[in-house]
Amino acid sequence: MNTTNNAYKIKLGIFVSIGILILFVIIFFIGSNQNLFSSKFKINTHFRNVSGLQIGSQVRFSGISVGTVESIVIINDSTVSVVAVMNKEVKQFIKKDSKASIASEGVIGNKILMISQGSSNSPQVTDGAFIKSFEPVEFEDILSSIKVSAENAEVITDELAIMLIGINEGEGTLGKLLNDEGVAKDLEKTMENLRQGSKGLEENMEAAKNNFLLRGYFKKKEREKEKAREQAEKEAAEKEAEKK
Incomplete structure (x- = not known):
């Protein structure tokens, strides 16, 4: 009986130990992704529209993931404050004139916060500094613009077709002239x-x-042309000699 209880306790202990180990591994990966175990700093920026950006979204600099979005707060009806937490190793590369923008991973992927490279002579940002931003371009706005362009092209095509038909039938001034x-x-x-x-x-x-009176003039022009031709040939020969 005691042997059975001991075996059960050993199995239970192994199971609990494995569970605790898995829990620590999960906490480690989550902490690494959220920059919980590395020295970090914050920057702040404002947008009119965050375009689907969420807390926890990646922050990228030069195409490299360097942090996450910590908070998104509506300040007023036209301003949204975004605070990003980033690894302190990249602080030296982010300048005061760097700008933030919102982009997508792929065409319809998750939203990410992009930090642009500033000028080399600009000082680096400080912890909690505010940087300017670019407003994101909405996918719906692009589709609307394409739709308007397509509608305008359709109208122009219809009008051109009507005009060409009228010209072929001899209507209008141009049609009458051509026919x-x-x-x-x-x-x-x-x-x-x-x-x-x-x-x-x-x-x-x-x-x-x-003509006797104008013959001298034309001969002078011919001599000038011949002189110019000889000068051009001489320059070409000198260039060829320099190459050799």
């Missing part, structure tokens, strides 16, 4: 006149070159 054969012929005549005028201008310039 009027007389206008097309007039445009052809105008283009032909321009070509003739251009040809006449070339002939006049050629005649001017052969």
Whole structure:
């Protein structure tokens, strides 16, 4: 009988010991996640809308988890105070001009508090310091903006379609111009006149070159062009020689 009782007590003791060990492991992991066993400091910031941020949400700096959100308190109808607790090891990297923002883990993941890098010449924050913030962009606002853009594009497409149909049917000034054969012929005549005028201008310039009074002017221009060409070739040759 005593042997049975002793075996039972031993098994009970082992079971209780294992339970206590598991409890300590759980407390350790929870404490590590909540920064309970490390030296820490706090910063404070304000938002108009925390966009689903919760107490216990992660705080990240340069993509690394450095703390958690300790408290979220509504100050008034347009201001919400957020206090974050972070590891003291990162305090030297967070500057007074660093800013806080709210982001998501992935597209629709949990909300996290992001701390941006400040300027290198700015002093580091003190414990309990206040830093400025960026207001979060709501996913619903993005969807609303996309919806408005899509509706505007649909309206513009419909109006363009109506306008093109009217042009094809000869409606309006532009439609009449594009569908009027007389206008097309007039445009052809105008283009032909321009070509003739251009040809006449070339002939006049050629005649001017052969004119006794203007021959010296055109020869001077040709010498200047030749001199410029020779100078360009000389510079190119010097650059090629320098490369070799």
